[in-house]
Every structure is written in C-alpha cells, then in structure tokens.
Amino acid sequence: xxxxxxxxxxxxxxxxxxxxxxxxxxxxxxxxxxxxxxxxxxxxxxxxxxxxxxxxxxxxxxxxxxxxxxxxxxxxxxxxxxxxxxxxxxxxxxxxxxxxxxxxxxxxxxxxxxxxxxxxxxxxxxxxxxxxxxxxxxxxxxxxxxxxxxxxxxxxxxxxxxxxxxxxxxxxxxxxxxxxxxxxxxxxxxxxxxxxxxxxxxxxxxxxxxxxxxxxxxxxxxxxxxxxxxxxxxxxxxxxxxxxxxxxxxxxxxxxxxxxxxxxxxxxxxxxxxxxxxxxxxxxxxxxxxxxxxxxxxxxxxxxxxxxxxxxxxxxxxxxxxxxxxxxxxxxxxxxx
Ligand code: RIB
Numbered sequence: 001x002x003x004x005x006x007x008x009x010x011x012x013x014x015x016x017x018x019x020x021x022x023x024x025x026x027x028x029x030x031x032x033x034x035x036x037x038x039x040x041x042x043x044x045x046x047x048x049x050x051x052x053x054x055x056x057x058x059x060x061x062x063x064x065x066x067x068x069x070x071x072x073x074x075x076x077x078x079x080x081x082x083x084x085x086x087x088x089x090x091x092x093x094x095x096x097x098x099x100x101x102x103x104x105x106x107x108x109x110x111x112x113x114x115x116x117x118x119x120x121x122x123x124x125x126x127x128x129x130x131x132x133x134x135x136x137x138x139x140x141x142x143x144x145x146x147x148x149x150x151x152x153x154x155x156x157x158x159x160x161x162x163x164x165x166x167x168x169x170x171x172x173x174x175x176x177x178x179x180x181x182x183x184x185x186x187x188x189x190x191x192x193x194x195x196x197x198x199x200x201x202x203x204x205x206x207x208x209x210x211x212x213x214x215x216x217x218x219x220x221x222x223x224x225x226x227x228x229x230x231x232x233x234x235x236x237x238x239x240x241x242x243x244x245x246x247x248x249x250x251x252x253x254x255x256x257x258x259x260x261x262x263x264x265x266x267x268x269x270x271x272x273x274x275x276x277x278x279x280x281x282x283x284x285x286x287x288x289x290x291x292x293x294x295x296x297x298x299x300x301x302x303x304x305x306x307x308x309x310x311x312x313x314x315x316x317x318x319x320x321x322x323x324x325x326x327x328x329x330x331x332x333x334x335x336x337x
Contacts, residue, residue, distance in 0.1 A: 021039055069098070069100065074252055081301060104127050145311070150324060164200040171201040172207070182244075186198065229258075230259050251292055274335060284332065291333075
C-alpha cells in the first residue's frame with residue numbers, strides 16, 4: 001500500500017481499534033507487547049507514515065525549533081549550529097536550519113514558514129540591528145532568542161559575544177606590533193557584529209593616543225566571504241599609503257585576503273600582518289596560521305538553545321537572560337612580530 005495509508009488501514013490490518021493504534025504511536029508503554037508488535041508489523045507491511053503536519057495542527061505546536069543564521073556557508077555558524085542541534089536533539093526536538101544570506105526578505109520568508117510549521121521557538125541572528133520586530137512572534141506564543149546578538153529588550157533573551165572587546169583585542173594586538181595604520185576589512189556596517197568590532201578598534205586606537213580617522217583604512221565588502229576578502233585587495237592597495245596590518249571582521253574575509261596577498265607576493269606578516277575573527281577550524285591549519293579572535297561558538301549555540309527550550313516549555317516561570325561571552329585573542333604566525 002502507498003505511504004498515503006492511514007491509521008484506519010493499520011487498525012484493520014492489525015485487527016485492533018483506532019485507539020490502540022494511537023496508543024502504539026504515542027504511548028507504546030501502555031500497550032501489551034504482543035498487540036504492540038502486531039500493530040508495528042501492520043505499519044511496516046502497509047508503509048504507514050505519520051502525518052506530522054496534521055499532528056502539529058491538532059497539538060497547535062510541534063517539536064521543531066528554527067535556527068535562522070546569516071550565512072550557512074560560514075563555518076562560524078556551522079559550529080554554532082552544532083551546539084544548537086546537540087542540545088535540541090537531546091531534548092527530542094528537530095532543528096530547521098534557515099539561511100537569511102543577510103537578506104531581510106529571506107529572513108522574513110523563513111520566519112513566516114517557521115510560524116506556519118508551528119515551530120515552538122526561533123533562534124535568530126537578525127539581519128537588522130533593531131530586533132524589536134521579532135516581538136510579534138513572542139506575542140503569538142513562539143519563543144525567540146537572539147543568537148550572536150546582544151538584546152536591548154529586557155524580556156527578549158540573547159546570547160552573544162562582546163564584539164566591541166573583540167575588536168579592541170585585535171587592534172591592541174596590532175598596535176603592540178607597532179602598526180599605526182590598520183586596514184579594517186568588513187561586511188555591511190549594518191551588521192551589528194561588524195559595527196561593534198569597529199567600535200572596539202576605535203577604543204584601542206584612542207587608548208593608544210591615535211586618531212582613528214587617520215589610523216583606520218576602511219575596506220567595506222558586500223559580504224563576509226572568502227571571495228570578497230580576496231577581491232578587496234585591489235581596494236586595499238589603492239587606498240593611499242598601504243597599511244602594514246589588516247584586521248578582518250571574520251576569518252573567511254581573512255582567508256580570502258591571505259590568498260590575494262600571497263598571489264601578489266606580499267609577505268605575511270612581514271609586509272602585511274593579518275588578524276581574523278571567529279577562530280574557526282581552518283584558522284590554525286592555513287599555510288600561514290591565522291591570528292584570530294576566538295568566539296565560543298559551540299557554547300553560544302548550546303546556551304541559546306537551552307534558553308529557547310526553557311522559554312518554550314516553561315513560559316510562566318522562564319527567567320529571561322542576556323548572556324555575554326568574552327572573546328579571546330589567539331596569536332599565530334599571520335601577525336606574530
Ligand atoms: O556576519 C557573520 C559574522 O558575525 C561571523 O563570521 C561571526 O563573526 C559572527 O559573529
């Protein structure tokens with residue numbers, strides 16, 4: 001029989017009531033062993049598949065949570081997703097991964113799909129800095145936790161890393177290496193992480209008594225990808241006196257820029273010191289191991305998932321939290337003076 005078989009076909013094949021089939025599916029522990037095995041055999045023989053959507057509609061919710069990230073190809077989000085999935089799986093939840101590609105329209109589309117799928121909650125790294133638009137989901141009973149983004153809203157949980165401190169660590173490290181003119185290669189400044197990392201750079205430069213407007217060479221890119229990192233080299237080389245160091249807003253940009261510098265015969269760190277951000281897995285194994293600002297990626301994802309499931313399952317007793325992890329400077333050959 002086809003997978004369109006229904007619960008009645010199972011009951012008829014097994015010679016039991018509809019209620020018994022329902023118990024085998026939902027509360028197998030209360031069904032006698034022989035009856036349970038007979039129903040399971042009938043399910044196998046006719047190829048019955050439960051209708052998850054119908055079950056969700058009846059229950060008004062699902063065992064799904066949504067994870068909406070900016071760039072699914074970025075290994076940062078892969079490691080974050082691992083932390084989310086490990087905890088969600090242990091709790092019996094399925095994670096629906098959505099890739100917004102920094103696009104507000106794509107993000108809105110996925111949020112609508114997750115609502116239609118009766119997701120119990122959504123973990124999201126919002127495209128926009130102002131996340132107040134997400135309150136509409138919470139008003140409709142869908143828990144929301146900001147991931148990799150601090151929250152300004154008291155009852156909107158968040159798990160983030162102090163990116164201002166991260167940018168400060170990167171710039172301070174390069175200043176210790178006597179670099180006074182530093183390139184900042186970054187994606188759209190509308191991305192809160194990027195803006196915070198630049199704020200941290202400015203804090204370090206001011207602490208060192210330097211004028212940020214003169215010391216920073218801004219090299220904006222359309223996206224935070226390796227391709228954009230390689231392609232931005234031309235802008236860097238034509239931006240007046242060449243900086244002797246570059247801080248990239250993430251490791252993908254640094255990876256691409258490293259490839260471009262090597263192709264141009266520009267030595268790293270001799271001619272150009274390089275610092276990335278995230279400390280993803282490849283950073284330490286590159287031909288020139290990359291100095292980076294480590295984010296606790298797995299912990300970020302796990303902590304966000306824990307907060308989300310607690311809010312979804314205990315809405316009246318849940319305590320909203322804003323967790324901020326601290327970044328760490330990991331010095332390697334790409335900037336070692
Ligand atoms: O825009 C994505 C970047 O922000 C990632 O590389 C990671 O650094 C996140 O914090």
